[in-house]
Amino acid sequence: xxxxxxxxxxxxxxxxxxxxxxxxxxxxxxxxxxxxxxxxxxxxxxxxxxxxxxxxxxxxxxxxxxxxxxxxxxxxxxxxxxxxxxxxxxxxxxxxxxxxxxxxxxxxxxxxxxxxxxxxxxxxxxxxxxxxxxxxxxxxxxxxxxxxxxxxxxxxxxxxxxxxxxxxxxxxxxxxxxxxxxxxxxxxxxxxxxxxxxxxxxxxxxxxxxxxxxxxxxxxxxxxxxxxxxxxxxxxxxxxxxxxxxxxxxxxxxxxxxxxxxxxxxxxxxxxxxxxxxxxxxxxxxxxxxxxxxxxxxxxxxxxxxxxxxx
Amino acid sequence: xxxxxxxxxxxxxxxxxxxxxxxxxxxxxxxxxxxxxxxxxxxxxxxxxxxxxxxxxxxxxxxxxxxxxxxxxxxxxxxxxxxxxxxxxxxxxxxxxxxxxxxxxxxxxxxxxxxxxxxxxxxxxxxxxxxxxxxxxxxxxxxxxxxxxxxxxxxxxxxxxxxxxxxxxxxxxxxxxxxxxxxxxxxxxxxxxxxxxxxxxxxxxxxxxxxxxxxxxxxxxxxxxxxxxxxxxxxxxxxxxxxxxxxxxxxxxxxxxxxxxxxxxxxxxxxxxxxxxxxxxxxxxxxxxxxxxxxxxxxxxxxxxxxxxxxxxxxxxxxxxxxxxxxxxxxxxxxxxxxxxxxxxxxxxxxxxxxxxxxxxxxxxxxxxxxxxxxxxxxxxxxxxxxxxxxxxxxxxxxxxxxxxxxxxxxxxxxxxxxxxxxxxxxxxxxxxxxxxxxxxxxxxxxx
Ligand code: SF4
Numbered sequence: 001x002x003x004x005x006x007x008x009x010x011x012x013x014x015x016x017x018x019x020x021x022x023x024x025x026x027x028x029x030x031x032x033x034x035x036x037x038x039x040x041x042x043x044x045x046x047x048x049x050x051x052x053x054x055x056x057x058x059x060x061x062x063x064x065x066x067x068x069x070x071x072x073x074x075x076x077x078x079x080x081x082x083x084x085x086x087x088x089x090x091x092x093x094x095x096x097x098x099x100x101x102x103x104x105x106x107x108x109x110x111x112x113x114x115x116x117x118x119x120x121x122x123x124x125x126x127x128x129x130x131x132x133x134x135x136x137x138x139x140x141x142x143x144x145x146x147x148x149x150x151x152x153x154x155x156x157x158x159x160x161x162x163x164x165x166x167x168x169x170x171x172x173x174x175x176x177x178x179x180x181x182x183x184x185x186x187x188x189x190x191x192x193x194x195x196x197x198x199x200x201x202x203x204x205x206x207x208x209x210x211x212x213x214x215x216x217x218x219x220x221x222x223x224x225x226x227x228x229x230x231x232x233x234x235x236x237x238x239x240x241x242x243x244x245x246x247x248x249x250x251x252x253x254x255x256x257x258x259x260x261x262x263x264x265x266x267x268x269x270x271x272x273x274x275x276x277x278x279x280x281x282x283x284x285x286x287x288x289x290x291x292x293x294x295x296x297x298x299x300x301x302x303x304x305x306x307x308x309x310x311x
Numbered sequence: 312x313x314x315x316x317x318x319x320x321x322x323x324x325x326x327x328x329x330x331x332x333x334x335x336x337x338x339x340x341x342x343x344x345x346x347x348x349x350x351x352x353x354x355x356x357x358x359x360x361x362x363x364x365x366x367x368x369x370x371x372x373x374x375x376x377x378x379x380x381x382x383x384x385x386x387x388x389x390x391x392x393x394x395x396x397x398x399x400x401x402x403x404x405x406x407x408x409x410x411x412x413x414x415x416x417x418x419x420x421x422x423x424x425x426x427x428x429x430x431x432x433x434x435x436x437x438x439x440x441x442x443x444x445x446x447x448x449x450x451x452x453x454x455x456x457x458x459x460x461x462x463x464x465x466x467x468x469x470x471x472x473x474x475x476x477x478x479x480x481x482x483x484x485x486x487x488x489x490x491x492x493x494x495x496x497x498x499x500x501x502x503x504x505x506x507x508x509x510x511x512x513x514x515x516x517x518x519x520x521x522x523x524x525x526x527x528x529x530x531x532x533x534x535x536x537x538x539x540x541x542x543x544x545x546x547x548x549x550x551x552x553x554x555x556x557x558x559x560x561x562x563x564x565x566x567x568x569x570x571x572x573x574x575x576x577x578x579x580x581x582x583x584x585x586x587x588x589x590x591x592x593x594x595x596x597x598x599x600x601x602x603x604x605x606x607x608x609x610x611x612x613x614x615x616x617x618x619x620x621x622x623x624x625x626x627x628x629x630x631x632x633x634x635x636x637x638x639x640x641x642x643x644x645x646x647x648x649x650x651x652x653x654x655x656x657x658x659x660x661x662x663x664x665x666x667x668x669x670x671x672x673x674x675x676x677x678x679x680x681x682x683x684x685x686x687x688x689x690x691x692x693x694x695x696x697x698x699x700x701x702x703x704x705x706x707x708x709x710x711x712x713x714x715x716x717x718x719x720x721x722x723x724x725x726x727x728x729x730x731x732x733x734x735x736x737x738x739x740x741x742x743x744x745x746x747x748x749x750x751x752x753x754x755x756x757x758x759x
Contacts, residue, residue, distance in 0.1 A: 211615060251664065301590050
């Protein structure tokens with residue numbers, strides 16, 4: 001008896017979102033790598049994360065890989081674009097954190113604009129994850145970057161009016177972040193919709209748990225959102241996903257602790273890179289459309305894995 | 312597909328003799344259908360009916376054991392496409408391949424590492440689970456020597472040889488250790504079936520793609536072989552993912568018996584890049600692989616692969632918990648801060664990692680809240696002032712520190728007053744940050 005391939009293609013598709021000249025979403029299959037189930041018009045993208053200040057407390061593995069550009073976001077972004085072949089840049093404005101350096105929204109906007117002008121790939125700008133300040137910062141960033149389309153975020157249930165407003169006012173796209181929950185993700189998309197932000201402007205940040213630190217929750221929530229979108233046709237959940245992978249993966253003790261402190265764990269560089277790459281592969285399987293990574297080697301690994309599906 | 316109570320009732324003796332503990336055969340049938348009773352409780356049921364029942368209740372993917380004793384692994388037995396539907400049951404064993412063309416030194420060092428790599432996480436062991444032994448040389452004597460050495464580490468073995476005579480001899484010699492035989496193909500399925508049924512050993516059915524695999528498993532099944540794994544010989548990542556996804560869909564959703572077996576993937580035949588090998592192995596484990604074979608027993612790779620596996624195979628209905636107790640972090644002493652939180656494993660991992668990163672010595676008190684997170688445990692009345700005070704008093708924390716200060720998670724700031732009262736005279740309850748990420752800063756500023 002011949003084996004009949006049980007292909008699964010849905011009647012619904014993920015909303016296509018254009019960020020500058022790059023598109024994400026649009027597929028009618030469960031994840032961006034299921035090209036054997038049906039066409040994937042826009043294969044998943046790899047963004048590389050650039051911080052707006054010299055990173056403190058970064059594991060040496062990462063510092064070494066990024067090299068001497070990590071105190072200059074423009075050079076750093078260019079290196080990610082030219083040398084590491086990132087599809088996008090994700091600028092994290094960590095210096096705006098009111099509990100940290102507390103840089104002003106205007107200063108942050110200047111950095112964002114400088115990076116945007118220097119690169120020729122699309123830009124994502126993320127705040128410091130302080131809801132109130134992020135609203136203020138995104139307004140300034142949105143204005144400064146007006147004229148080109150970038151992805152702003154994260155908007156959450158507290159600041160969605162200001163971040164959504166910045167997206168509406170300056171024609172940017174917005175990442176809507178909710179804490180690992182199907183209903184909250186949907187709710188936020190509805191709130192943004194009420195504000196006038198169309199679904200074509202929204203990607204979902206489902207909140208990412210790193211490998212060993214809650215990835216299974218993110219994995220299952222993403223799969224449930226995808227099934228709701230594709231199998232049940234829930235319009236409000238058809239958004240593409242963005243996952244802040246590098247940030248979470250490199251927090252893990254296992255990605256940072258030296259071999260001399262934990263001899264049984266083996267080589268630190270291998271371990272750290274794989275920690276990030278394996279976090280990414282799991283979320284790719286769960287449906288990620290934009291994976292934000294930090295280490296050029298894990299970028300290469302994820303790319304090699306993914307490319308096979310689009311030969 | 313499960314049978315209904317009525318269908319099962321028809322297979323029972325229908326005498327209502329009550330020996331099963333139920334008033335009627337029908338009541339017993341209903342319990343069986345709900346999975347709340349075992350057929351063995353009825354002494355009068357016919358063998359034929361038993362066989363029909365067990366076939367009907369068998370999982371769509373065959374479950375069986377490889378190896379013996381404490382190191383034995385169970386494979387297959389999966390029932391769902393997505394872990395949120397129920398759970399994934401049998402964590403994919405990771406096997407490391409050794410070829411009989413590798414030098415004695417390499418073999419010895421690989422075996423040593425396969426034997427010793429083992430991590431503990433939330434009370435579970437994460438190890439290299441199996442050893443795959445390949446007769447690359449084609450030479451029987453060489454292969455038998457390798458098997459001899461490998462059998463000493465007592466990990467379940469995969470016996471990989473193209474030579475039927477070698478396969479037969481090694482199967483007979485090691486059958487008590489219950490290795491799995493690799494492989495039955497279109498060309499040799501009948502002969503391999505004979506070896507498998509004579510020794511009672513499980514076998515891998517190998518073909519080019521699932522189509523050929525199906526014809527091999529059909530042959531094996533008609534020869535009475537039940538314990539089968541399937542290898543579709545994927546040579547690239549896309550085919551490997553596709554075949555695993557298709558085999559799972561076909562067996563679970565369409566009940567196609569020919570592919571209702573755990574899959575078997577030799578990852579080192581998909582890539583030669585050792586880093587990519589680890590990434591593919593982890594990816595395939597999350598994409599339904601039944602057994603994965605890799606080439607490199609490197610702890611820096613095994614750790615992320617097995618942690619990834621553990622995460623995906625965690626039962627979503629049952630939160631992982633850590634044991635209640637006082638955990639010293641960064642070598643604390645009598646002047647170190649004391650932090651109390653819940654025993655939800657994720658909370659523990661995140662909080663302990665942040666404390667460790669802060670390099671501030673601390674005592675972390677983990678209280679049993681049945682695996683609930685801080686806020687859920689608080690609203691369920693498990694992480695509340697009186698219960699927390701009772702727990703603190705039960706421990707010997709006052710012998711570990713001189714001070715009487717205790718830090719609670721910022722999310723339960725509201726219970727600080729009551730907690731302090733319950734603890735009694737001399738205690739000071741301090742409110743920590745809401746997010747673990749802010750702990751290092753908090754701890755660095757903490758003063759006695
Ligand atoms: S023991 Fe068997 S025959 Fe007797 S009542 Fe129970 S099911 Fe019926």
